Amino acid sequence: MIQERLKSFNELLKKHDIEAMFIVNKANIRYLSGYTGDDAFLFISPQRRALITDSRYTEQAGRECPDYEIITHHNPEASLMKVVKQLCLDVRAKQLAFERNHLSYLFFAKLQEALAGTASLLPVGELTETLRYRKSPEEIALMRQACAATDKAFAQICKYIRPGVTEKDIARELLYAILCQGCDSSFQIIVASGINGSLPHAIPSDKIITSGEFITMDFGCCYEGYHADITRTVFVGIPTNEQKERYELVLAAKQQAESALKSGVVCKTVDAAARDFLTQHGGYGEYFCHGLGHGVGLDIHENPSLNRISEQVLQSNCLVTVEPGIYLPGWGGIRIEDTVLITDNGYESLFSSPLELLCL
Ligand SMILES: [Mn+2]
CATH class of the missing domain: 3.90.230.10 (Creatinase/methionine aminopeptidase superfamily)
Incomplete structure (x- = not known):
């Protein structure tokens, strides 16, 4: 079920010329990964899929999301931003799309600072939501x-x-x-x-x-x-x-x-x-x-x-x-x-x- 959704999501990324996307919305995360906990983020590119969370949820994410690589970040923000930057470097993404309806301004500012010189941020409207429009x-x-x-x-x-x-x-x-x-x-x-x-x-x-x-x-x-x-x-x-x-x-x-x-x-x-x-x-x-x-x-x-x-x-x-x-x-x-x-x-x-x- 998740694999089918990811296939459709990757087609959407391709259609919109998106190299990689950062997902923060809880329902979208659940839809695309099966993860039911809090405080997690998805990084999705055609080459790589990661769920990033902290050590409270590492085991749960491992159980719930077999289709994802689970990355644990430690010190809340600095470490999380470093992980995202490394993922962009790894997949050579020059642009990272994010959910403009869901990412806070503060989070955006910190992400922008962390990714300076690596990748620019691309605000996108509803993407996962278009897949959720009709139910399976x-x-x-x-x-x-x-x-x-x-x-x-x-x-x-x-x-x-x-x-x-x-x-x-x-x-x-x-x-x-x-x-x-x-x-x-x-x-x-x-x-x-x-x-x-x-x-x-x-x-x-x-x-x-x-x-x-x-x-x-x-x-x-x-x-x-x-x-x-x-x-x-x-x-x-x-x-x-x-x-x-x-x-x-x-x-x-x-x-x-x-x-x-x-x-x-x-x-x-x-x-x-x-x-x-x-x-x-x-x-x-x-x-x-x-x-x-x-x-x-x-x-x-x-x-x-x-x-x-x-x-x-x-x-x-x-x-x-x-x-x-x-x-x-x-x-x-x-x-x-x-x-x-x-x-x-x-x-x-x-x-x-x-x-x-x-x-x-
Ligand atoms: Mn009602």
Whole structure:
């Protein structure tokens, strides 16, 4: 799997006339090498592939990355820079490409100083990311497992929710349910109840759940590095007609967006499908204050973006979220999100958690 990716990566280097590339982004490192630890860097040229890390990770890198030469650097910076310089000299690279979106300015300055007279630095935009855009069958299988585990965690938390518990209680139990699935949490769990629901990224608080409230939960299981992302808004007690109608509206907006999903579609048109629907039905479009969704995989947010301006084009085997919401200050909010697989003719949702309003 790694060898296939490296083959494609080397073709990209060739296409862009790149002699050697220095990779710092964690997800890109994992994608290209299989390494799951921290504090590592890749040096990739057609002649040589090295993973550079410190002695805490040497053994792990050796186990995880059979396709790489493992180089241990000692004194953090000086030694790391020396290693990179030597690699450039060894492969006779006059130019070293780096990830302009991910390398800090300080790191750049130090690298430039160390490589003075040896190689110049070439900033490049997304390269590994272009390979990650469409997922392989192996990646899709891992995402299916992450999503199945997430469904189980959701079923679990629904049994726990009742008036009297706090948002923090729900977040803690949800985290426990995720860990019980043998997964990590994809990101900091969001639990927003009642009026807190108008904050799209609310932090779980000590607020006590009472009857008559929505609870929005945004969470996911991360399995083998792959991030599931789900949002369900449930209700405690019996909803009023207005509450029911608003929920149905968000759900219908999600369905509008999903019916626009398929390979070849420009992302902003999918966003518009949900946004226009909400604008036309009750003028809720202005309360949908974020983009419709995002790609997901080794990163929780990756390509492609589904928002008002995104010109990116969906392709089969892209994995994206669809997550319209409405946020009404003083009232609360509703968001419903699925992670879906793009196919030639449409999409497939990777979750089976119910979409109809659950009243607990
Ligand atoms: Mn999301």
